[in-house]
Amino acid sequence: xxxxxxxxxxxxxxxxxxxxxxxxxxxxxxxxxxxxxxxxxxxxxxxxxxxxxxxxxxxxxxxxxxxxxxxxxxxxxxxxxxxxxxxxxxxxxxxxxxxxxxxxxxxxxxxxxxxxxxxxxxxxxxxxxxxxxxxxxxxxxxxxxxxxxxxxxxxxxxxxxxxxxxxxxxx
Amino acid sequence: xxxxxxxxxxxxxxxxxxxxxxxxxxxxxxxxxxxxxxxxxxxxxxxxxxxxxxxxxxxxxxxxxxxxxxxxxxxxxxxxxxxxxxxxxxxxxxxxxxxxxxxxxxxxxxxxxxxxxxxxxxxxxxxxxxxxxxxxxxxxxxxxxxxxxxxxxxxxxxxxxxxxxxxxxxxxxxxxxxxxxxxxxxxxxxxxxxxxxxxxxxxxxxxxxxxxxxxxxxxxxxxxxxxxxxxxxxxxxxxxxxxxxxxxxxxxxxxxxxxxxxxxxxxxxxxxxxxxxxxxxxxxxxxxxxxxxxxxxxxxxxxxxxxxxxxxxxxxxxxxxxxxxxxxxxxxxxxxxxxxxxxxxxxxxxxxxxxxxxxxxxxxxxxxxxxxxxxxxxxxxxxxxxxxxxxxxxxxxxxxxx
Numbered sequence: 261x262x263x264x265x266x267x268x269x270x271x272x273x274x275x276x277x278x279x280x281x282x283x284x285x286x287x288x289x290x291x292x293x294x295x296x297x298x299x300x301x302x303x304x305x306x307x308x309x310x311x312x313x314x315x316x317x318x319x320x321x322x323x324x325x326x327x328x329x330x331x332x333x334x335x336x337x338x339x340x341x342x343x344x345x346x347x348x349x350x351x352x353x354x355x356x357x358x359x360x361x362x363x364x365x366x367x368x369x370x371x372x373x374x375x376x377x378x379x380x381x382x383x384x385x386x387x388x389x390x391x392x393x394x395x396x397x398x399x400x401x402x403x404x405x406x407x408x409x410x411x412x413x414x415x416x417x418x419x420x421x422x423x424x425x426x427x428x429x430x431x
Numbered sequence: 432x433x434x435x436x437x438x439x440x441x442x443x444x445x446x447x448x449x450x451x452x453x454x455x456x457x458x459x460x461x462x463x464x465x466x467x468x469x470x471x472x473x474x475x476x477x478x479x480x481x482x483x484x485x486x487x488x489x490x491x492x493x494x495x496x497x498x499x500x501x502x503x504x505x506x507x508x509x510x511x512x513x514x515x516x517x518x519x520x521x522x523x524x525x526x527x528x529x530x531x532x533x534x535x536x537x538x539x540x541x542x543x544x545x546x547x548x549x550x551x552x553x554x555x556x557x558x559x560x561x562x563x564x565x566x567x568x569x570x571x572x573x574x575x576x577x578x579x580x581x582x583x584x585x586x587x588x589x590x591x592x593x594x595x596x597x598x599x600x601x602x603x604x605x606x607x608x609x610x611x612x613x614x615x616x617x618x619x620x621x622x623x624x625x626x627x628x629x630x631x632x633x634x635x636x637x638x639x640x641x642x643x644x645x646x647x648x649x650x651x652x653x654x655x656x657x658x659x660x661x662x663x664x665x666x667x668x669x670x671x672x673x674x675x676x677x678x679x680x681x682x683x684x685x686x687x688x689x690x691x692x693x694x695x696x697x698x699x700x701x702x703x704x705x706x707x708x709x710x711x712x713x714x715x716x717x718x719x720x721x722x723x724x725x726x727x728x729x730x731x732x733x734x735x736x737x738x739x740x741x742x743x744x745x746x747x748x749x750x751x752x753x754x755x756x757x758x759x760x761x762x763x764x765x766x767x768x769x770x771x772x773x774x775x776x777x778x779x780x781x782x783x784x785x786x787x788x789x790x791x792x793x794x795x796x797x798x799x800x801x802x803x804x805x806x807x808x809x810x811x812x813x814x815x816x817x818x819x820x821x822x823x824x825x826x827x828x829x830x831x832x833x
Contacts, residue, residue, distance in 0.1 A: 314497040316473060318481040335467070338474045340484070345477040347470055371481060375473070375497035 287311050288372040288383045290319075296392040297360035302328055305368060305386070307346070307354040315348040315374040321358060322366025322388065330356035348372075365389030452614060454499050454507060454521045455492035464496060464505040472496055495522040502640045510638050512619045513594035513631060520616065524639060528587040529555070530574050530604065533622035535562070535591075536783040537632060540648050540817040541641045549585040560740040560828070561778075561820070574600040579607060587615055594619040623690070623782045625697060625789070629653055648817055655786045655809055656697075659793045662800045663699030672796040674700035675724035675766070677755075679734030679777075684714045691730065694785055698792035699800075700726065720760045726795055727766040729755055732777030738829035739778040740822070748774045748832035771795065774832045779810065787813065791831050806831075 293304040307317060321327060321342045330337055332354050336347035346354050358368075370383035389395070454464045456472030464472075476493040478484030488496070499505060499522065508520045527548045529535040532555040539545060550569035555562050569585050572578040574597050582590065590608055592601040605617045618638070620631050629649050636645020676685050676695050685691040687705040695702050703722040704714055729751060731737045737747035751774050761767050773795050780788025790806035807824060814822045822828065 314473075314501055316477045318477055335470055336474070338478055338482070340478065340482045343482045345474055345482060347473050347477070373477075373480075375494045376501055378494055 286372065286381050286383060287374065288317055288370070288381075290368065290370065290383055290386050292368070292386050292388065295386065295388050296390070297388065298391060299362045300360060302357050302359045303388075304355055304357050307356075307370075307383070309348055309352050309354065309372075312348045312372070312374045312377070313350050314376050315372060317346045317348060317354065317370055317372045317383070319344045319346070319356070319368060319370040319383075321368055322364065324361030324364040325366070325368075325388070326359045326361075328357040328359050330354065332356070360388070360390050363390045363393065363395060365394045452521060454496065454505075455488060456496040456500075462507060464500050466500075466505075469496060469500045469505070491525060495525070498523045498640075508638070510618070510634060512634070513621055513627060514619045516619070518616055518618060520638065522588065524589045526585065526587045527589045527591065528571055528582055528585060529591045530571065530577065530601070531591055531593050531620065531622065532558070532562075533783045534620050534635070535565075536818070537620070537622045537635055538639070539819065540783070540813075541632070541636050541639060542644045542819075543639050543641070549587060550581065558740065560822070563820070574604060577604050579604075582608070583612065589616045589618060592617060592619045594621045595624075596621065623785060625656060625693065625785060628783070628785075629656075651812070651817065652786055655790055655804075658804055659698060659789055659801075662793060662797065662804070663697075666699055666797075668701070671699055671701040672726055673722065673724045673765075674702055674726045674728060674792075674796065675704070675719055675722065676700075676702060677727065677729045678711045679730055679732060680711075682714050682716055682719075683711050686710055686712050690785075691780065694780060694789045695728070695792060698789050698796050700792065700796050716758070716760070720764060723764055724766050725769070725771060727755060727764070727772040728792065728795070729772070729774045730777055730780070731774055732781070737776075738774075738832075739776045740828050743827050743829055745829045745832055748776075748829055752832055776830045778828075779830050784810075784813065787830075 287310045289308045291306045291308070294301075297303045305319070307319075309317070321344070323342065325342070327339055327344050330344075330346070332346050332351075336349070338345040344356065348354075365388060367385035367387050369385045371380065372383060373380040453460060454462070456468055457464045458468050458471065472488055473493055473496070475484065475486035476488045476490075479486035479488065480490065499507075509517055510520060511517045524543075525547055527538075528550040529538070529548060530552045532552060535548065535551055535555050538548065545564050548565075548568060550571045551562070551565045553570050553573050555565050556568065556570040559566055569581055570578070571581045574593065590604070592604055594601075601619065605619075608615050608617055620635065621627060622631055629652060632649040632652065633642075633645050636642050636648075674695055676691055677683065678685055678691070684704045685695070685702065686707050686709055688708065689710045692702055692705050696705075703724070704712070704718075731748060731751060732739060735751065737751060738744050752772055755761065755772055756767055766772050773791075775788055775791060778784065779791070787806055787810045790804055790809055794801045794804055794806060810830070811824050814820055814824070
């Protein structure tokens with residue numbers, strides 16, 4: 261009878277642990293036009309929103325980074341210091357622009373809330389560094405950074421688990 | 432004295448949760464939450480919650496505002512309960528206390544978030560098999576012995592009472608709530624009467640904004656009741672099945688004013704003892720034999736504890752039936768001679784599930800007319816599809832015998 265190698269079982273456990281986390285992600289994700297802007301460069305952050313009929317998103321920029329503008333209607337945006345609130349009304353995409361400082365790095369963090377769905381959570385952090393140069397931690401936000409690497413790690417871990425499981429099974 | 436201090440404290444605590452006289456975010460207080468007002472309120476909330484602002488709206492406020500804006504078109508909702516009283520709702524139901532198991536069951540049929548039910552009556556609290564989610568909820572007693580301190584301690588925004596039964600007790604609870612906490616909304620429904628249940632389903636569905644689900648459930652309920660009504664339509668009075676319906680207690684029947692008689696008649700039965708004003712009159716044993724019922728139905732339940740949702744015990748119901756068959760002189764009764772003596776549990780005849788029990792009665796009274804009616808299947812679909820509970824009738828509960 262064919263046995264079931266322990267390492268294969270372990271990998272399958274890894275799959276069950278991480279794949280759901282990757283697939284059932286947060287309803288809001290962020291993409292940056294660049295994670296390494298130049299000195300004073302204006303770059304864009306695009307928020308993709310899925311399934312929030314009425315809710316809100318609050319973004320927090322690292323110290324020195326300045327909110328410039330957004331394509332979102334004015335009456336649905338509020339800026340206070342390093343934080344920007346966007347009101348969500350069945351929106352699927354919100355784009356805003358940010359001006360980088362002369363130097364500095366940090367995380368853009370965010371939170372979302374679905375008022376009708378009565379749920380809330382954090383948006384995975386996006387790391388930015390002027391010219392790719394890391395500086396001492398100086399995040400301007402008050403919110404803890406969300407585990408940015410989680411979805412990517414989950415995908416990598418799942419792929420690795422699949423490979424190892426397949427390799428283990430052929431032995 | 433300490434008790435009065437406690438009650439005073441509870442009243443103070445109850446006020447914030449029950450302040451439901453306006454739509455949150457309705458800045459000009461004109462009774463309509465406009466798009467601009469909602470947007471302003473939502474941004475103010477985000478500012479307060481995440482950005483160090485100092486607004487007044489909390490999370491429940493903005494969620495309620497979003498509900499009213501999205502689902503009620505920004506306006507309060509007016510509903511008329513089963514006492515004919517119109518109640519204006521400025522917010523959705525968020526913290527509900529039910530003194531009526533039937534209303535609680537109907538809320539669950541309609542997909543209401545049961546986490547929003549914060550306290551229930553003692554009988555629902557005890558029904559662990561049917562209301563497993565209520566085991567850990569507060570118990571506010573019964574309408575005859577309400578624990579008002581407990582009611583106020585759970586800070587309800589809505590309390591549900593009966594509409595047309597035990598009216599004195601329910602009126603008293605309502606008056607006490609209105610006097611102490613006027614912001615608490617009192618809604619009154621029966622949810623057990625065939626004549627009004629379909630309408631109540633739709634009204635409650637409208638309150639909780641589950642109108643589609645309400646139509647679906649009302650249609651399911653109505654299809655069974657319509658099938659019974661259609662199947663018994665046109666039967667001449669002198670050809671109707673003679674039925675002796677016995678209440679929990681021996682030689683106690685149901686008269687015209689009793690709900691069980693209404694269901695017997697809906698199923699096409701003719702009750703020879705449906706006279707007098709007493710709801711559950713005692714009957715002369717000899718009179719039963721003289722009446723010669725074609726069908727005998729015996730009720731099990733609270734006063735004759737056996738079966739129901741609490742236990743899978745067909746033997747207990749069989750024993751009840753055997754005892755009937757052995758009664759002096761009963762061997763001469765047509766129902767006994769023809770094997771048409773049945774036991775039914777009040778769980779499926781007395782409350783919101785009366786349509787299931789009535790379907791069994793119809794099938795027993797007119798097996799040929801209702802050959803395609805399957806009360807067991809109706810019951811299972813109700814539990815699975817509408818109640819959403821994992822309850823397999825093949826292995827749990829006993830409701831009829833045979």
